[in-house]
Amino acid sequence: MKVKRHIPILKRSLDIVVSALLILALTPVWILVAIAIRMESKGPIFYYAHRVGQNYHTFKFYKFRSMRVNADQLVEKMKHLNQYKSEAQETRTLKLTRNLIANAEYKSIVVGDGIYAQLDEFEWQKRNNTGNAFVKFVNDPRITRVGKFIRNTSIDELPQLFNILRGDMSLVGNRPLPLYEAEKLTTDQTVGRFLGPAGLTGLWQVTERGKDNADPVKRVALDIEYAEHHNFWMDLKILFKTPLAALQHENV
Incomplete structure (x- = not known):
């Protein structure tokens, strides 16, 4: 209801x-x-x-x-910029962004304010990540x-x-x-x-x-x-x- x-x-x-x-x-x-x-x-x-x-x-x-309109092409530079992210999350986030760039033809992509991930990777992270919910970047190059x-x-x-x-x-x-x-x-x-x-x-x-x-x-x-x-x-x-x-x- x-x-x-x-x-x-x-x-x-x-x-x-x-x-x-x-x-x-x-x-x-x-x-x-x-x-x-x-x-x-x-x-x-x-x-x-x-x-x-x-x-x-x-x-x-x-x-x-x-x-910028081409903001998605700059995502690799953002791996260390999330103010809310703990150090333990950085390796996983870097893997997500690199996989996205390496598989540009992959069609199932989740895009949000400050996050880009393949759908299967996003679902994995959602099920297993109990870290911070908020995403905020410092000196965002986009x-x-x-x-x-x-x-x-x-x-x-x-x-x-x-x-x-x-x-x-x-x-x-x-x-x-x-x-x-x-x-x-x-x-x-x-x-x-x-x-x-x-x-x-x-x-x-x-x-x-x-x-x-x-x-x-x-x-x-x-x-x-x-x-x-x-x-x-x-x-x-x-x-x-x-x-x-x-x-x-x-x-x-």
Whole structure:
């Protein structure tokens, strides 16, 4: 049975009003960013990926494109860049990426934000890997110069205002996750983070974003804390802290 998503009326009203006003007010920014992206590299201005939000609701998650179109050709250079990955996982990840490149004709490939793997290898890893669910890269070589700027200023997130207007997300909540991350967070200890609404910004972003040595356990704990205790005033406090948190210095 599908669980019905619920966002409190006051929170939903704030989402609609603020997202609509921001979409209109930021129109010049949208135009400038679109021009900059197309001038630096050919390809789409926007991209979408399926993400998992509240109660495991899956939706199309939009962003400005910040990576090269040929990003898959650079995956070999990324083997050591995952901030969440432990040393014990590096050998396995390197094997996955090398196998993918060596078998380019292989058709069953799983692709996600920061991960590329053959389907059988991915299934093996899913069954046997109890390591970190999150993937985050430092100095990702796939990111363009414009992409680096719009990521560090969080401008790449602006298209998610349409997700908020549609009701897929809220202004404040837990970040919606790629499918391959969400399916690893289904234990009794982690599933609670999906009880809260998906959000553009959240408790984790204003406390931990941009820090080195990211801690996946702490991230889940903060997500669960928000899901269990969020209210209108907590949301306002997080919104006020967001502009400073958005101007992160680390290239992640």
